[in-house]
Amino acid sequence: MTASMLDKAAIILDCFIPSGGPYRLSELSERTGLPKPTVHRLAADLIRLGWLERTGPQYRLGAKLFELGSLVPRRRDLRETALPFLQDLFEATRETVHLGVREGMDVVYLERIHGHEALRLPSRIGGSLPLSCTAVGKALLAFSGAELTDELLSRPLPRLTPHSITDPARLRMTLEKIQVSGLAYEEQEAALGVSCIAAPVFAGGTTVAALSVAVPRERFSPAQLAPAVRTAALGLSRAVRGSS
Amino acid sequence: MTASMLDKAAIILDCFIPSGGPYRLSELSERTGLPKPTVHRLAADLIRLGWLERTGPQYRLGAKLFELGSLVPRRRDLRETALPFLQDLFEATRETVHLGVREGMDVVYLERIHGHEALRLPSRIGGSLPLSCTAVGKALLAFSGAELTDELLSRPLPRLTPHSITDPARLRMTLEKIQVSGLAYEEQEAALGVSCIAAPVFAGGTTVAALSVAVPRERFSPAQLAPAVRTAALGLSRAVRGSS
DNA sequence: TCATGTTGTTCCGTTCCACGGAACAAACAT
DNA sequence: ATGTTTGTTCCGTGGAACGGAACAACATGA
Numbered sequence A, B: 001m002t003a004s005m006l007d008k009a010a011i012i013l014d015c016f017i018p019s020g021g022p023y024r025l026s027e028l029s030e031r032t033g034l035p036k037p038t039v040h041r042l043a044a045d046l047i048r049l050g051w052l053e054r055t056g057p058q059y060r061l062g063a064k065l066f067e068l069g070s071l072v073p074r075r076r077d078l079r080e081t082a083l084p085f086l087q088d089l090f091e092a093t094r095e096t097v098h099l100g101v102r103e104g105m106d107v108v109y110l111e112r113i114h115g116h117e118a119l120r121l122p123s124r125i126g127g128s129l130p131l132s133c134t135a136v137g138k139a140l141l142a143f144s145g146a147e148l149t150d151e152l153l154s155r156p157l158p159r160l161t162p163h164s165i166t167d168p169a170r171l172r173m174t175l176e177k178i179q180v181s182g183l184a185y186e187e188q189e190a191a192l193g194v195s196c197i198a199a200p201v202f203a204g205g206t207t208v209a210a211l212s213v214a215v216p217r218e219r220f221s222p223a224q225l226a227p228a229v230r231t232a233a234l235g236l237s238r239a240v241r242g243s244s
Numbered sequence C: 001t002c003a004t005g006t007t008g009t010t011c012c013g014t015t016c017c018a019c020g021g022a023a024c025a026a027a028c029a030t
Numbered sequence D: 001a002t003g004t005t006t007g008t009t010c011c012g013t014g015g016a017a018c019g020g021a022a023c024a025a026c027a028t029g030a
Helices: A005-014 A027-031 A036-049 A063-069 A073-093 A134-140 A146-153 A166-179 A222-243 B004-013 B026-033 B038-049 B063-069 B073-093 B137-140 B144-155 B168-182 B222-243
Strands: A052-055 A058-061 A096-103 A106-114 A127-132 A184-187 A194-203 A206-216 B052-055 B058-061 B096-103 B106-115 B128-130 B184-187 B192-205 B206-216
Touching: A005 A036, A005 A106, A005 B004, A027 A036, A036 A052, A036 B004, A052 A063, A058 B073, A063 A206, A063 B063, A063 B206, A073 A106, A073 A184, A073 A206, A073 A222, A073 B058, A073 B063, A073 B073, A096 A134, A096 B026, A096 B128, A106 A134, A134 A184, A134 A194, A134 A206, A134 B144, A146 A166, A166 B058, B004 B026, B004 B137, B038 B052, B038 B144, B073 B096, B073 B106, B073 B206, B073 B222, B096 B137, B106 B137, B128 B184, B137 B144, B137 B184, B137 B192, B144 B168, B192 B222, B206 B222
Parallel strands: none
Antiparallel strands: A052 A058, A096 A106, A096 A206, A106 A127, A184 A194, A194 A206, B052 B058, B096 B106, B096 B206, B106 B128, B184 B192, B192 B206
């Protein structure tokens, strides 16, 4: 089980998850556990391929990866059909809007649109967060079958803020409420000062995604946001059915 | 100069540019020029790494690439600061909006937002088109120095539609007009039935991007779009200066 | 200016695994 | 039933990846 050259290249690239930030050769060597000459040689290859870039001593992910990543069908197609509905939702609420799908026990964000005000959030396009800590995640979890919930609860629940739900019983109750109302709420469970409301997107009986609105805690008013989120999720559900 | 395993992996992945569409093993073998057993073995490795996915006989790009691609700093940072301005521009025009940068003699699109109406366009996020055939491209070209224009004109100009500019003299004239007005126009030069207007984004004396509005030919009215595009481009220029 | 640690780079003998032709199996077409 | 294409396995061989060691290019401090 000695790692091949390809594996090592993957290990190097994986270093850049989740920060993406620039690393120097020594840091890469340390973080990957690979000998320095090996990283040096492989990094040169990766640069030649456009998968890495280098300015002085700084290594970064290369533009070619952006190009390839944008073509991944499972991501691109859903994002494309969802975009108009996300626009609608954004215009209706003028708040930060998310589209996410489930990947294992995490939610992966496919899109995130917002206006000028920044709103510090841990969510990034292509990034992932624990299902139990986000509105999108809970919306996905509540409609993905009991087995998934059981498996999730078989391990301790992660915590991103002091408000994250870590009590299994409480999460179960929350999910039941979501199943009844069709809406998931989240209050400062992923980031302090930010609340969130989400709704699931269905296609052919399965839950394929969820979309949400994130709002600064002080001006969070579920009653106003709920209809907009519901409308967008339903519209997207119809559109997804039509395109797949 | 025999290709390493990494090179071959890159060759395989590059097959999926620009269509991204699913390929079968034989097609991959043919398109890459690699022997079938080699593709078979490498594809298995790539699947293990999440860079490819396979359903039955269909190979596709894998989700991991989306994750990595979303982290590429040069792309992500600009897209992030540009998004609010693209939103403004979209709301002002309610038409398809683009953000693009130059890469060699092509324009690469970083973002593309639109409403419900489809509008068949050759532009895709992460995809590239010839500089001379798009409004975004011409806006970039007009403000990237004379040497670049000379080099572009040293080879025959590509043509995407019968309206694409292929006459060097005509392109030069067009670029001069763009330099004066600060706005680039394009009428069915990239796709039939679609017109476009673009403006460059400056940061520290160099042109870092351009943004555009694409409109069905029949309702294209430059006078109405021009101020919105200009405003967005100027706003983004200011924001980019501030963040870099 | 020299001493000292750190980081980046080159060298090269050894090892080991990637390679792909050939043979086989499976799926389709006729 | 028969040919044809596609997917998969096998395996002996060659060559390329490997990484310790030595070197070079900096940076830091006295």
